[in-house]
Amino acid sequence: MNISLTINGEKITRDIATNLLLADFLRDNLRLTGTHVGCDTTQCGCCIIHLNNKAVKSCTMLAVQADGAQITTIEGLAGANGALHPVQEAFREHHGLQCGFCTPGMVMMGADIVRRLPGADEATIRHQLEGNICRCTGYQGIVEAIMDASSQAKGI
Amino acid sequence: MQPFNYHRPTELADVVKILANSEDPKLLAGGMTLLPTLKQRLAAPSDLIDLSRIPNLQGICEDKNEIIIGAMTCHADVAASDMVRAFCPALADLAGQIGDPAVRHRGTIGGSVANADPAADYPAAVLGLNATIETNQRRIKNDDFFTGLFETALEPGEIITALRFPRPKRAQYQKFRHPASGYAVVGVMVAQFDAKARMAITGAGPNAFRPHAFEEALTGSFTAKAIEGLTLDPDELLSDMHASAAYRAHVALVLAKRAIGLIS
Ligand SMILES: Cc1cc2nc3c(=O)[nH]c(=O)nc-3n(C[C@H](O)[C@H](O)[C@H](O)COP(=O)(O)OP(=O)(O)OC[C@H]3O[C@@H](n4cnc5c(N)ncnc54)[C@H](O)[C@@H]3O)c2cc1C
Ligand code: FES
Ligand code: FES
Numbered sequence: 463m464n465i466s467l468t469i470n471g472e473k474i475t476r477d478i479a480t481n482l483l484l485a486d487f488l489r490d491n492l493r494l495t496g497t498h499v500g501c502d503t504t505q506c507g508c509c510i511i512h513l514n515n516k517a518v519k520s521c522t523m524l525a526v527q528a529d530g531a532q533i534t535t536i537e538g539l540a541g542a543n544g545a546l547h548p549v550q551e552a553f554r555e556h557h558g559l560q561c562g563f564c565t566p567g568m569v570m571m572g573a574d575i576v577r578r579l580p581g582a583d584e585a586t587i588r589h590q591l592e593g594n595i596c597r598c599t600g601y602q603g604i605v606e607a608i609m610d611a612s613s614q615a616k617g618i
Numbered sequence: 619m620q621p622f623n624y625h626r627p628t629e630l631a632d633v634v635k636i637l638a639n640s641e642d643p644k645l646l647a648g649g650m651t652l653l654p655t656l657k658q659r660l661a662a663p664s665d666l667i668d669l670s671r672i673p674n675l676q677g678i679c680e681d682k683n684e685i686i687i688g689a690m691t692c693h694a695d696v697a698a699s700d701m702v703r704a705f706c707p708a709l710a711d712l713a714g715q716i717g718d719p720a721v722r723h724r725g726t727i728g729g730s731v732a733n734a735d736p737a738a739d740y741p742a743a744v745l746g747l748n749a750t751i752e753t754n755q756r757r758i759k760n761d762d763f764f765t766g767l768f769e770t771a772l773e774p775g776e777i778i779t780a781l782r783f784p785r786p787k788r789a790q791y792q793k794f795r796h797p798a799s800g801y802a803v804v805g806v807m808v809a810q811f812d813a814k815a816r817m818a819i820t821g822a823g824p825n826a827f828r829p830h831a832f833e834e835a836l837t838g839s840f841t842a843k844a845i846e847g848l849t850l851d852p853d854e855l856l857s858d859m860h861a862s863a864a865y866r867a868h869v870a871l872v873l874a875k876r877a878i879g880l881i882s
Contacts, residue, residue: 463624480624480666481656504654505798507720516694516723522653523724526624527646527668574719592800593718 470538689728
């Protein structure tokens with residue numbers, strides 16, 4: 463089936479199988495390998511992208527369902543001039559990653575949290591991260607980074 | 619995942635036609651239950667019919683003393699709706715406790731109710747808040763809808779179009795969530811209406827149910843004291859690796875009292 467969608471600002475048209483997952487379409491067909499597949503069972507959040515500005519798990523969506531959509535992946539989050547997104551900047555500042563496997567999903571979810579809940583407190587952010595799993599950091603740096611970006615967004 | 623034909627109609631009438639003309643069709647809503655099932659090859663439908671582009675299945679509106687939520691409204695939209703929050707805060711709270719934010723951005727109220735997972739949250743709202751299930755063919759009363767484990771009164775070819783909730787005087791939902799999935803190990807909705815109190819329990823039995831003795835006691839007096847001494851029969855509840863039936867029976871009582879305590 464033919465689909466047309468906008469990914470990181472670029473219009474893309476492809477002929478794909480109906481049973482191709484969005485995560486596989488991004489990684490295998492478009493070589494956007496920043497989106498990771500950690501569990502393939504909707505649990506870990508490594509595959510989170512923004513679909514029409516909302517965080518979704520791309521391992522649990524068909525690529526054909528994204529026909530006509532606007533998608534941002536981790537590759538498209540930074541500004542055009544390469545300036546890091548505030549959440550990316552905060553992850554660097556607060557040491558929000560170790561191996562980096564969960565990081566694309568954490569950053570994409572973090573950006574979604576900051577957009578929806580500017581100024582969110584620690585408990586809220588931990589609750590919002592329930593669908594993202596990290597095997598390395600113990601979450602402390604991740605939560606601090608998102609809290610920092612979230613308070614900047616609110617102007618605190 | 620096995621191959622299938624994918625359809626994305628823009629009118630309900632076309633959904634009905636495709637359902638009638640396909641060998642083994644399945645409706646696709648948020649896909650948060652269906653796609654994992656297909657990935658595990660627990661199902662292999664011949665045709666998937668995506669409901670996401672049918673305009674009148676989306677959105678929330680108020681009509682007299684009812685709030686009407688389109689079947690394709692996602693959990694995040696119900697949780698964030700000022701209209702739902704003003705009408706019945708317990709319903710918005712329940713939607714905001716389902717899964718995680720990414721699941722809530724895709725999963726829908728119609729998909730959840732149609733799926734009738736014994737541990738899903740919405741069934742407690744449907745029964746506890748006395749909702750009506752509207753389909754393309756009829757209106758189904760909540761008490762007639764959940765018929766067993768993953769079983770409902772929906773006929774083949776029947777599509778949920780909306781959920782209609784009457785306005786309660788007050789209501790509360792309390793849930794003991796499974797720490798990994800977020801599903802309800804037990805969830806309890808209590809609600810007070812003008813004439814009667816209602817209570818519904820999800821997660822504990824093969825499907826959500828109303829414990830009538832509790833409702834009678836609460837109709838007499840909407841206080842935690844009124845249900846003191848009442849019990850649930852563990853023989854009618856589920857036991858699994860997460861919790862025994864006796865444990866679920868106990869947690870349901872604790873949650874019921876907690877819910878009532880928060881609003882009475
Ligand atoms: C990680 C994770 C955590 C979750 N945690 C929770 C939780 O805490 N609590 C909870 O309640 N749920 C939870 N869920 C389930 C989630 O709420 C699903 O969204 C929901 O069960 C199914 O809704 P859907 O829109 O995704 O439906 P789909 O998966 O698209 O469909 C489910 C079934 O319903 C049928 N169907 C869909 N729409 C209609 C319709 N309008 N009319 C008739 N039949 C229809 C489909 O054919 C299919 O059989 C979780 C899911 C995941 C992946
Ligand atoms: S790979 Fe999608 S949630 Fe884990
Ligand atoms: S940094 Fe290694 S999994 Fe999170």
